[in-house]
Amino acid sequence: xxxxxxxxxxxxxxxxxxxxxxxxxxxxxxxxxxxxxxxxxxxxxxxxxxxxxxxxxxxxxxxxxxxxxxxxxxxxxxxxxxxxxxxxxxxxxxxxxxxxx
Amino acid sequence: xxxxxxxxxxxxxxxxxxxxxxxxxxxxxxxxxxxxxxxxxxxxxxxxxxxxxxxxxxxxxxxxxxxxxxxxxxxxxxxxxxxxxxxxxxxxxxxxxxxxxxxxxxxxxxxxxxxxxxxxxxxxxxxxxxxxxxxxxxxxxxxxxxxxxxxxxxxxxxxxxxxxxxxxxxxxxxxxxxxxxxxxxxxxxxxxxxxxxxxxxxxxxxxxxxxxxxxxxxxxxxxxxxxxxxxxxxxxxxxxxxxxxxxxxxxxxxxxxxxxxxxxxxxxxxxxxxxxxxxxxxxxxxxxxxxxxxxxxxxxxxxxxxxxxxxxxxxxxxxxxxxxxxxxxxxxxxxxxxxxxxxxxxxxxxxxxxxxxxxxxxxxxxxxxxxxxxxxxxxxxxxxxxxxxxxxxxxxxxxxxxxxxxxxxxxxxxxxxxxxxxxxxxxxxxxxxxxxxxxxxxxxxxxxxxxxxxxxxxxxxxxxxxxxxxxxxxxxxxxxxxxxxxxxxxxxxxxxxxxxxxxxxxxxxxxxxxxxxxxxxxxxxxxxxxxxxxxxxxxxxxxxxxxxxxxxxxxxxxxxxxxxxxxxxxxxxxxxxxxxxxxxxxxxxxxxxxxxxxxxxxxxxxxxxxxxxxxxxxxxxxxxxxxxxxxxxxxxxxxxxxxxxxxxxxxxxxxxxxxxxxxxxxxx
Numbered sequence: 001x002x003x004x005x006x007x008x009x010x011x012x013x014x015x016x017x018x019x020x021x022x023x024x025x026x027x028x029x030x031x032x033x034x035x036x037x038x039x040x041x042x043x044x045x046x047x048x049x050x051x052x053x054x055x056x057x058x059x060x061x062x063x064x065x066x067x068x069x070x071x072x073x074x075x076x077x078x079x080x081x082x083x084x085x086x087x088x089x090x091x092x093x094x095x096x097x098x099x100x101x
Numbered sequence: 102x103x104x105x106x107x108x109x110x111x112x113x114x115x116x117x118x119x120x121x122x123x124x125x126x127x128x129x130x131x132x133x134x135x136x137x138x139x140x141x142x143x144x145x146x147x148x149x150x151x152x153x154x155x156x157x158x159x160x161x162x163x164x165x166x167x168x169x170x171x172x173x174x175x176x177x178x179x180x181x182x183x184x185x186x187x188x189x190x191x192x193x194x195x196x197x198x199x200x201x202x203x204x205x206x207x208x209x210x211x212x213x214x215x216x217x218x219x220x221x222x223x224x225x226x227x228x229x230x231x232x233x234x235x236x237x238x239x240x241x242x243x244x245x246x247x248x249x250x251x252x253x254x255x256x257x258x259x260x261x262x263x264x265x266x267x268x269x270x271x272x273x274x275x276x277x278x279x280x281x282x283x284x285x286x287x288x289x290x291x292x293x294x295x296x297x298x299x300x301x302x303x304x305x306x307x308x309x310x311x312x313x314x315x316x317x318x319x320x321x322x323x324x325x326x327x328x329x330x331x332x333x334x335x336x337x338x339x340x341x342x343x344x345x346x347x348x349x350x351x352x353x354x355x356x357x358x359x360x361x362x363x364x365x366x367x368x369x370x371x372x373x374x375x376x377x378x379x380x381x382x383x384x385x386x387x388x389x390x391x392x393x394x395x396x397x398x399x400x401x402x403x404x405x406x407x408x409x410x411x412x413x414x415x416x417x418x419x420x421x422x423x424x425x426x427x428x429x430x431x432x433x434x435x436x437x438x439x440x441x442x443x444x445x446x447x448x449x450x451x452x453x454x455x456x457x458x459x460x461x462x463x464x465x466x467x468x469x470x471x472x473x474x475x476x477x478x479x480x481x482x483x484x485x486x487x488x489x490x491x492x493x494x495x496x497x498x499x500x501x502x503x504x505x506x507x508x509x510x511x512x513x514x515x516x517x518x519x520x521x522x523x524x525x526x527x528x529x530x531x532x533x534x535x536x537x538x539x540x541x542x543x544x545x546x547x548x549x550x551x552x553x554x555x556x557x558x559x560x561x562x563x564x565x566x567x568x569x570x571x572x573x574x575x576x577x578x579x580x581x582x583x584x585x586x587x588x589x590x591x592x593x594x595x596x597x598x599x600x601x602x603x604x605x606x607x608x609x610x611x612x613x614x615x616x617x618x619x620x621x622x623x624x625x626x627x628x629x630x631x632x633x634x635x636x637x638x639x640x641x642x643x644x645x646x647x648x649x650x651x652x653x654x655x656x657x658x659x660x661x662x663x664x665x666x667x668x669x670x671x672x673x674x675x676x677x678x679x680x681x682x683x684x685x686x687x688x689x690x691x692x693x694x695x696x697x698x699x700x701x702x703x704x705x706x707x708x709x710x711x712x713x714x715x716x717x718x719x720x721x722x723x724x725x726x727x728x729x730x731x732x733x734x735x736x737x738x739x740x741x742x743x744x745x746x747x748x749x750x751x752x753x754x755x756x757x758x759x760x761x762x763x764x765x766x767x768x769x
Binding site for chain 1: 363364367368375376378379380382383384385445561586587589590592594606607608622623624625651652657658720721722723724725
C-alpha cells in the first residue's frame, strides 16, 4: 500500500473532523489571519499535535502559546485526565503565553 | 542686572550646600569596566568617605544584590528598625553597568525593608546606573539621618549634601525639576521620592527619572526616614573597557537581531501591555484580588488603548528595544506623559485585581503612584484587599472615610491612592500594607491579604503556572515575579518551537548551556520543575547582581546566555564563565537567605496564601489549584538543591563553597 492508502486508512480510523482555530495577540500577526479551519482527529492529544505541526510548518509560528478547547485549558484537561472527544464546530483558541517576567 | 541675579543665585546655592567633598577623580589604576570606588555618606555627621575594595571583592560580589547584601549583612543588626537611623540604604550598579550593550542600564536600591523586616531590594532601568558609574562610583552607601531634608548631588566625582527643605512635600516631578534648576544640569539623572516616601508609607518607592521605578520593598520609605529626598548624579567620563571593539560587536549583533525575536519585537511595540490581554484570554489573569483568572469586563484591545493614549516610547541606556510606553491625556483625566505609562503589573493591579475596567482610570492611578512615589503593585493589591474586606463585612464604609471602596469603583481607588500617599484618614491604615492591616483587622481578613513575608503579590497567578508558587514562597523579598522565568516558556504542551518541528523548544534550547535540556509542564511541581526553577532562579538572581534587564536576555529575549560571561570579560578583562555567573546568582540568593535568617525569618515564612491551595474560579483554568502536599515536597527538594538544611538555613558547606564562610561564622 502506498502513502496515500495509509493516509486514507488513517483518516477513516481516526474519524477526522473540522474545527475552528482562533488566534490571539501577536499570533494573529504571525499567522496572518484571526481564524482558520483545520482537519484533526477527534482525540484531543492527537488534535493538538496536528495543530502544532500546522502552526510550525504552514505558519512558521515561533511564539509560545496556550491552547484552549472551547475555552478550557487543554493542559489542565489532560492533567486532570478529562480530555473530551472533539466534535465538529468545536473551537481551539491559541493564546500567547505570558513569559519573560 | 542679570549679573546681580546670577550672583544672588550662586550665593543661595552655596548656602544650601551642607557639605562637599572633592574626591580624586582618577580611577583606580588599570581597572576597566568599573571604578573600584564606593561612596559612604553619613547623613547624621554630614560625612563623605570613599572606600576602595580590592579586585577579589568585586569579582566575588560583582555589584547590585551581592554587593548590597555584603554591607547590609555586616552592618545591620537583627534589632535594626528599618525606618530608624541605624538602617542603611545602598544605591548600587555593577561591574558591567554602563557597558554599551542593551540591558546593562539597571541599578538597585537595597536596605532592610520596612514592609517585610527582611532584605529589601528594588531594581530599575533607565540611566541612573550608567551615570553613577560615569561619575566615578560603583555604589553609594547612605547611613544615619539628616537633621533636615537633604539631597545628594554628585558631579564627576565631587559629592555634596544639599538642603532639600524647599523640595520636601513636593511630588517626584516637581522635585526633579527643582534639582535640575538648582544644579543647572538638565542631564542629571536622579532617584527621587515623593510624598509617600516622606510619609513613610511602607511600600513607598523611588522614581528614577520619573519613568523608571524602584517600586518594591519600600525603599522610598527608608529614604524618607533619613530625610533623604533624592540622589542626583551627573557623570561625563565613560569607563574604559577591556575590549571595547568586542562589546560594540555584540551590541551590533543585538541591534540587528532583536526584531526577529518575537517577544523583543512585540515588546518594542507594546511594552508589556499586551500580556494583560493575552493573560485574560488564557485565564491566568489575577482578577478580583486573585479569586478568578478572567476579567470579563475588558472589552477593548491593547491597540484600542494605545490608539487613545499612547504618544510614544522611551528606552534605557544603549538599548534599541525602547519598551517604555508613554501615555498622555487631557480627558477624562489629565495624564502627564513625564510619568510614562502603566505596564502589565499596573494594568493588572488596578485593572483586573481591583476590577476597574476603564483604562483611563488605570492610567491615572499609575500616574498618581509615580507622582506620589508609591509602588503600583503593593498599592493596588492593598486597595483590592480593602475592597474584599469591605465586600465581606470586615470593613465598613464609615471606617473607610465614607468612601464606597467596592470592587470596580475607580474613583474611590484614585481617592484612596491620594489618602495612602498622604497617610490621611483610612489611607494611613492602608499605608501599612496588607499583612499588618490584616493582623490589625483580625476576623478572616488574613484570607484576603495576598502577600508573602509582608510584600504584596505581583500580578501572576500561581495556579496558572505552578513555579510561581515556589517563586513567591522562597523569594527573599516576599512575593516577587522576577525570581525565575515563568513556567510557560518551558512547557511541552504550550511552548513555541523553532521552525524545525523536530527541534526542542527555542527557550529550552537557549538554556541548554545551563544544563536545562528538557521541557517541564507548567501545571506541575515535580522534581524536574524544582530543578528548572532552581537553575532559573540562579540566572535571574545573577541579573540582580550584574544589573541586567530580563527584557534583553535569553531564555525569552534576544541576548544570548553566552553573552553575559563575554560581556564581563570584555568589560573587566576577567576570564569569566557561565559557571561563575550562575554561582554568582546562587550566591546572591544564599546571601539574602542568610540575611533573612539572621533577621528572624523562618521556614514558616516560605509559604503562599491559602487561596492558592483552593480551586481557581472560572475561565480556562477553572479548578486548577496548588496541591499542598506537592508544594511542601517541592519546598523540601528546593532546600536540598540549594544546599540548605531542613529548616531552610544555608549549610556550612554551602556557605564555604560560595566563599561566604564569614556568614557561617556569624550565624553559628
